[in-house]
């Protein structure tokens with residue numbers, strides 16, 4: 341399933357919906373506020389930002405999570421580069437990203453800087469952001485990744501429609517690529533996702549969800565045992 345581009349339809353001409361997964365890329369209510377609640381606050385960001393901070397993500401999609409995070413990074417006064425690595429099997433065409441991101445004028449300055457350089461996949465150095473989007477099925481590409489993240493954004497389509505992105509083996513690979521004391525969050529509170537994160541070694545919490553979703557999930561990997 342690697343090397344295929346995202347096939348989309350548009351809801352109300354502004355919300356991209358995946359034809360492959362029959363699911364929207366972000367919240368119909370307010371995608372940016374959901375990103376800030378689930379992925380930033382869910383990983384205790386921006387409070388944990390520090391030089392060298394590395395975020396990893398399952399599902400790059402429109403780049404909305406990345407842009408909201410990059411804005412928070414710059415607004416928090418960080419001057420070094422945030423590292424952001426995302427795993428994406430169906431990259432979105434930059435023109436579709438631009439159309440989707442136009443719904444969020446608050447992040448337009450960051451979207452414009454990003455879209456001026458973005459080639460659709462690979463790496464991009466934007467000064468205060470070093471982005472890498474790894475092409476292909478994360479079940480294959482993540483186990484081969486040599487990096488480790490301080491925080492993970494688990495943002496596949498809904499577990500019912502995209503179950504392969506929430507399987508225990510992949511959540512174990514996420515844990516294996518998380519720094520000690522690192523974290524993960526996701527908008528879903530599905531029991532099998534929580535159990536998968538627990539089995540992978542995370543301490544898992546169910547917390548208040550965004551909008552109509554009552555609950556979401558946050559997870560922390562224990563610090564390495566000191567000897």
Ligand SMILES: C[S@@+](CC[C@H](N)C(=O)[O-])C[C@H]1O[C@@H](n2cnc3c(N)ncnc32)[C@H](O)[C@@H]1O
Pocket residue numbers: 346364365366398399400401402403404405406427428429430431476477478479495496497502504505
């Ligand atoms: C909800 S969207 C992500 C939204 C994105 N984080 C944003 O800010 O716009 C889910 C993404 O997961 C990707 N995806 C689905 N299955 C995948 C897989 N097996 N490996 C990697 N990416 C996958 C989809 O193509 C889609 O871009």
